[in-house]
Amino acid sequence: MVIFALCLTALVLTAVLLGIQLFGQVAFNPALRAVDATIYIQIKQSFDITAPRIAKPVMLLCLAAALATLVTAVVSSSMMVTGASALSLTALVIALLAVVRGDLPINQTMANWSAEEPPENWRAVRTSWERFFALRTGASCLALLATVVAVLASATELS
Template sequence: MTGPLLVLSGLAVILLGLSAGIHLCGVAALNPALRALDGPVYLAVKQSTDRYFPALMRPLTLAGIGVLLGLTVLAAIDGRSTVAALDAVGLIAGLVALLGVLRGDLPINLRMADWVGDHLPSDWRTWQARWERWFRLRTVATGVSFLATLAGLVALP
C-alpha cells in the first residue's frame, strides 16, 4: 500500500506547504504592512482581503484536513505506526488552526465587516491586535501540521 500512501502524503505536503507559506507571508509581511496603516486605509484593505482570501483558504484548509484524515487512517491500517503518528500530529495541528479560524479570526472578521472607514470604534487597534494573535496561532499550527506531515512522508519509505 506504499503507492497510495506516497500519493496522499505528497498531496498533503503540497496542500499544507501552500497553506503554511501563505500564513507565513501574512505574519512576516502583510500584517506588519497593515499595522503601519491608518484606520480608514487599514479597514479598506482588511475588508477587501476578507472578501478574497476565504475563496482560497477555505478549500485549501479543508482539503488539507481531509487528506490528513485519510492519510492517518490509511497509514494506521497499513501498520505504519510512525507515519500514522506523525500524520495524526499534523491532523491535530490542522484542526487547531481551523479552530483558530472559527473561534478567533472569523468572528473578528465579521465584526470588522460592519465597520465604516471614518467611523472606526475607538478600540479598533485592540481588535486588530486580537486578530493578529489568532492569526499567529493559526500560522504556528499550520506550520506544525506541514512539518509533521513532511516528516511522515520522509519516514514512509
C-alpha cells in the same frame, strides 16, 4: 505506495496553506500595522472578501488529505506515519479552530466597521485578530513539519 502518495499530497497542500499564512504573517499584517484606521479598515474588509476564496478550499483539502493519510496509515499499521499524520491532523484542526473561533468572529465584527468612523478600540481588536492569525500559522507550521516526517517515514517503508 498509496500511503507515500497521500503523504506527498498532504505535504504539498499543507505547504500551500502555510505559504498563504506566512505571507500574511510576515508581509501583509506588518504592512497593515503601518497605516491609519481608515486605510486599515478598507483594506482588511476587501481582503476578507477575497482571501477566503483561496484559503477555505486549501484548508479543507489539507484536512481531507491529512485524514486520508492517517486512516491509510492506521490500516496499513505504519506506526511512524500514523503518529506523524495524527500530529499533522491535530495541528490542522487547531488551525481551523483558530479560524472559526477567533479569526472569523473578529472578521465579522470588522466587516461592520465604518472606515470614516473607526471604533475607539480598533487597534485592540486588530491585535486580538493577529494573535489568532499567529496561532493558526504556528499550527500550520507544525502540521507541515509533521507531514514532512510522515513523508520520510513512508519513503523509508517503501525501500
